[in-house]
Amino acid sequence: MSLGRMNPQPHDSVSDKKDDGESLVWFVRLTEGHPERIVVIALCALMVGAVGFFVFHQPVLAVLGFCAIVGSTGEFWLGIHYALDSKGVSARCGFSLTSMEWDQVKRVTISGNLIRVSPLAEMTSLEPFRGVLLRTLPEERDHVLEFVRTKCKEDVRILGGGTSGSGSGSVNRESGERNQAASHGDAGDPRD
Numbered sequence: 001m002s003l004g005r006m007n008p009q010p011h012d013s014v015s016d017k018k019d020d021g022e023s024l025v026w027f028v029r030l031t032e033g034h035p036e037r038i039v040v041i042a043l044c045a046l047m048v049g050a051v052g053f054f055v056f057h058q059p060v061l062a063v064l065g066f067c068a069i070v071g072s073t074g075e076f077w078l079g080i081h082y083a084l085d086s087k088g089v090s091a092r093c094g095f096s097l098t099s100m101e102w103d104q105v106k107r108v109t110i111s112g113n114l115i116r117v118s119p120l121a122e123m124t125s126l127e128p129f130r131g132v133l134l135r136t137l138p139e140e141r142d143h144v145l146e147f148v149r150t151k152c153k154e155d156v157r158i159l160g161g162g163t164s165g166s167g168s169g170s171v172n173r174e175s176g177e178r179n180q181a182a183s184h185g186d187a188g189d190p191r192d
Contacts, residue, residue: 091132116133
């Protein structure tokens with residue numbers, strides 16, 4: 001999936017990046033390079049609204065259906081503002097703000113260009129609903145990951161690390177090398 005490009009120009013509609021050493025801020029719009037996605041979202045929202053109005057003869061259902069589609073796809077048409085600073089990490093999309101302080105972080109999972117900062121030490125069924133998911137561009141992934149590593153406490157587990165996203169082993173904090181034993185079921189100490 002193309003996430004766009006990072007460009008240091010302010011108010012860029014695709015991506016905006018700021019790095020002053022103490023904070024890292026960027027913006028990603030999932031429809032960059034794919035304007036047809038916005039058209040599909042708009043058509044789906046209109047169709048659901050039409051079904052609510054014409055099939056069920058309920059204007060309230062029409063409005064609720066339209067708003068449900070538009071609201072649940074906000075990442076595509078609004079974009080996501082990411083911010084990492086000395087206090088924590090946050091992702092904002094419209095009115096939705098997901099944030100976490102660095103001392104709450106127990107695990108960082110890397111899968112391709114996605115970095116999940118999680119308050120859960122172990123993988124559970126709650127994983128998709130906890131923490132902050134950071135979408136990065138391929139050329140900025142290592143920079144964001146290094147910033148996350150410097151802000152996390154020493155006992156934070158960092159898992160994954162490959163660009164393919166297939167690895168589930170841990171990554172050595174100092175060298176960045178994968179712990180092969182961890183990818184074979186023995187998580188071990190991520191700093192080994």
